[in-house]
Amino acid sequence: MTAPLLQLDAVTMQFGGLRCLSDFSFAVGEHELVGLIGPNGAGKTTVFNLITGVYRPTGGKITFAGKSVVGHRPYRITARGIARTFQNIRLFSSLSVFDNVRTACNMHLQHGISHALLRADGFAREESEIESSILELLEIFGLTAERDFSCRALPYGDQRRLEIVRALATRPKLLLLDEPAAGMNPTEKIELMKLIRFTQEKFGLAVLLVEHDMRVVMGICQRITVLDYGKKIAEGTPGEIRRDPNVIAAYLGKEADA
Amino acid sequence: MIEFIQQLINGLSQGSIYALIALGYTMVFGVLRFINFAHGDVFMLGGFAGLYTAPVLLKFFGGGPSFPGATAVLLAAMLICAVVGIAIERLCYRPLRDRPRLTVLITAIGVSLFIESTGQYVFGVNPQSFPEIITDRAIEIPESWGAVSALTITAGQLIVIGVTIFLLIGLRAVVLYTRLGMAMRALSFNPLVASLMGVNTDVVISFTFGLGSALAGAAGILTSIQQPSIDPLMGVNAGLKAFVAAVLGGIGNISGAALGGVLIGFLEALVVGYINPTYRDAIVFAVLILILLLKPSGLLGTSEREKV
């Protein structure tokens, strides 16, 4: 059994007097599609923020591809191969669709500032390579026609898709999706499920999904972990989770048994 | 040691001025989350309001400096400044309530410079002397009190400190015990929820501006008792130092503003007394940069995290 790609060991996160996450252990293997669910305020986005370096854990270890990511700035964690989307879409509002994706290509530049200024042949070549790779991505996700539109002009569903495309441009090994189905209607959600599965297969990624909509989670995740009040209360296949009494109690309260 | 206490007394009276101005910065930041660059200039307008109302009011109370006359001038200046503050908010800041904070900041800078440059035109660039509204004299400390009698305390200093304490108590009463005060506090915690609970945001914000500006106006009069030379740019330096005081105490925190004002006053007095008067301004700037780097929430403030 190969070592997991992402490993959290007894991670704790405390903000002053509030303990958001307690003793949380968790792993994601390469090419796995894992879901993280739980009632509101359970600590799911906190987990994302800890993995991506926005927060620093109060205790515990987080390793990615065998090396620790604790204490690193977020941009360095992204360079290691973890990309994310946000619960409230965080596109670069003044930029076009194309330019939004281009920002994510910045980290892979071979050439630095002197090339941007001196503009020799190497620069032109690299810029056109980047342009082709961006267009390729946009093509795959059906955003080619909108490449020069302001990203704010896109409908909500397309904006979410763009956020995923942008994250993919960082060439990650692990993709974190924070409530990608929020605000979507049922048809869009089905499209999204297909999109996530397609993305995972085409790019050979591991995907960690935080989501509220049970159908989406149950529909595509191979494995699900459940959080409640910062603690892991269950872990298993969708079928197991669906029947787990702890999970039912957490979501519906003790009345579920009555 | 006596020397030290002397500096502390000087610092306390100057610090009272800073505290009064700092309160305006902190209250406005509390309800609107923005730094009113133009606040220092309201302080200056308070001084000039006193300049123009003093002759009339003093004559009414029998001519010459007097306690009721001085009180009248103080109240007049406070009222005028309150009106000015409310007008500025209504005309220049309210239309920008929904815009990014940067836009309002730039506007505030514009308002500040407009008041200063128009002031220079209307009042003239040269300093003018403020009329004597109350007799300032050194207070004789009896020899029998021992070493303490070597201190120089003026009536002016006592008046400044006394009036400031009085105003601070009054402010505290308003903030803690009146409905408007409670509304101010609610707004500073969560504007959206406050308005959902029936708080009339516009009225409360106007009230906050009026209150802060009135205090700045009072500071303008109090400072003129001790330094009777006023000019249209006097708000720049004092305003900046009061701002540093507000940040030092914890911006958004009323007790913090008072504390910060007094501390900055002490610091200035000590620098002038023991180091070098020419470094007075630079040290205050250095304090600002230090706080912002080390503890941006100030001594009594709480830090706010951005939700990701």
Add this chain to the structure above:
Amino acid sequence: MIDRSKSLLLLAFVVCGVLSALAGNINPYYYDIIIGVGINIILAASLNLVNGYTGQFSLGHAGFMAVGAYSSSWLTLSFGHLLGLNTPGTTTTYVLALIAGGLMAALAGLAVGIPSLRLRGDYLAIVTLGFNEIIKGIIQNAEPLGAQRGLGGMLQHTNFFWTYAFAALTVYIVLSLVHSTYGSGFLAVRDDEIAAEAMGINTTKYKVLAFVIGAFLAGIAGGLYAHFKQFIHPEGFNFLRSFDIVVMVILGGMGSTAGVCLAAVLLTILPEWLRAVSGYPWLPEWLRPITENRMILYSLLLIILMLTRPQGLFGGVNLKRKKS
């Protein structure tokens, strides 16, 4: 497109050279204005990199101009005779002094940029203002730099060619940076720092870089200014000077280089026009103070601009939308 911008730059240099040679004996008053426009273009475009493209609100740009002005002046005054700079016209080595001034200003930019990293909007603005005052204060107490008396005696090495060559270079630097994948880092930092970091962009690097490059160019502008006016004084580089440049950037539209250049032209000519107008006998009395005191008009202009059209003339950044 890539080669094109470089050849455009070279073309600009040639045009500058030709115009400079043809200019001959132009009215000194107009010449003064033309040089002033060129210098303000450099200042506005370089500030736009910091404020407009990277979203760091700097209110202390004149401080960097001062560092450049004083550094280059001190160099030419101290070593000019060694490098053959005794007569204006032997100006190639003068450019070295200019660049040295720019580098000193860049160092100042580093000193200001690094501590400012953790500060947001309002606080950053005030700290940069503070640094402007500190730089001014240091100069005022430095005897070798003339302290409160000012520094004079520089030869007028600055001419049309050098001013506009550097202006063209400034525009080239800013535009070529911003329109490259490398430069998209600046824009990302402006729009959303957290998302930028998540996309692998080192936000610290870009913020500091913006300050350093902006300061370098402002330093060059300072050197050009010092060797044109032949006398500099610390009060000429105070907050009001910084404010002038900020108004140009806002009027032009933060994030639009073309806009700020146009605004620089307009706002350099405006005070001169006002001065001319204030002398007209038919001017109504109540308008006179506005024409005589430029600051009244500028501040009013700024307030009205913020209330009605915050994106300025060619605004690239949307300042009207509600921040969510």
